[in-house]
Amino acid sequence: MSYYTALIAAWNGATQPPTGVSGTALTGLTTANKIIAVNGWTVTGTIPTSAFFTGDAILDCINWTEFAALTATQQLNILTLCQSSSLRSGSASLTHILPGMLLAYFNNTGPTIVALTALAAAQVQPWWQVSVANGGGGLNGPVSQSDVTLAGLS
Numbered sequence: 001m002s003y004y005t006a007l008i009a010a011w012n013g014a015t016q017p018p019t020g021v022s023g024t025a026l027t028g029l030t031t032a033n034k035i036i037a038v039n040g041w042t043v044t045g046t047i048p049t050s051a052f053f054t055g056d057a058i059l060d061c062i063n064w065t066e067f068a069a070l071t072a073t074q075q076l077n078i079l080t081l082c083q084s085s086s087l088r089s090g091s092a093s094l095t096h097i098l099p100g101m102l103l104a105y106f107n108n109t110g111p112t113i114v115a116l117t118a119l120a121a122a123q124v125q126p127w128w129q130v131s132v133a134n135g136g137g138g139l140n141g142p143v144s145q146s147d148v149t150l151a152g153l154s
Helices: 002-012 031-040 055-061 064-068 072-081 097-105 111-121 145-150
Strands: 051-053 087-089
Touching: 002 031, 002 145, 031 145, 051 055, 051 111, 055 111, 064 111, 072 097, 087 097, 097 111
Parallel strands: none
Antiparallel strands: 051 087
C-alpha cells in the first residue's frame, strides 16, 4: 500500500490538484474521469531521471566564455556530440556521455551548468512519473483502474 501513498493523498486531498501540480481537479468526477485527470497532471521544476534534448538546446545553454576556455579537442567533442538529433540526459544518466562530458568540462556552479540545469528542470513531466520526493506519484506507469482498486480508492 505504501507504493500508492502519494496517489491516495493526491486523490483524497483537499487541494486539487496537489500543490505544484498542474491539471484538472478530481472534485465531482467519476472514477474513470479521475484516472484520466490524474494521468493528465504534470509537474515542472524538477530534473527528470531521464530526458532527451536536441543538440541545439544543449548548445544554447553553453556559455561562450566557458566554451572558449576549453581545449580545441574538448570544443570539438561538444560540437560533434551536439550534431546528434536527440541526446539523453537526466539525473539517472550522469554516467552517460552527454551529462558526463558536460560535468567534466564545465564548472558545476558556472553559467553553463546553471543553464543546463534550468533546461532540464523546465521539462514538463507526468505527475505519476515524478518521484514522491519531488511532488509526484512515484509510479512506474500511468494510473490505471487496477492501481485505483489496489490503493482502495473509488
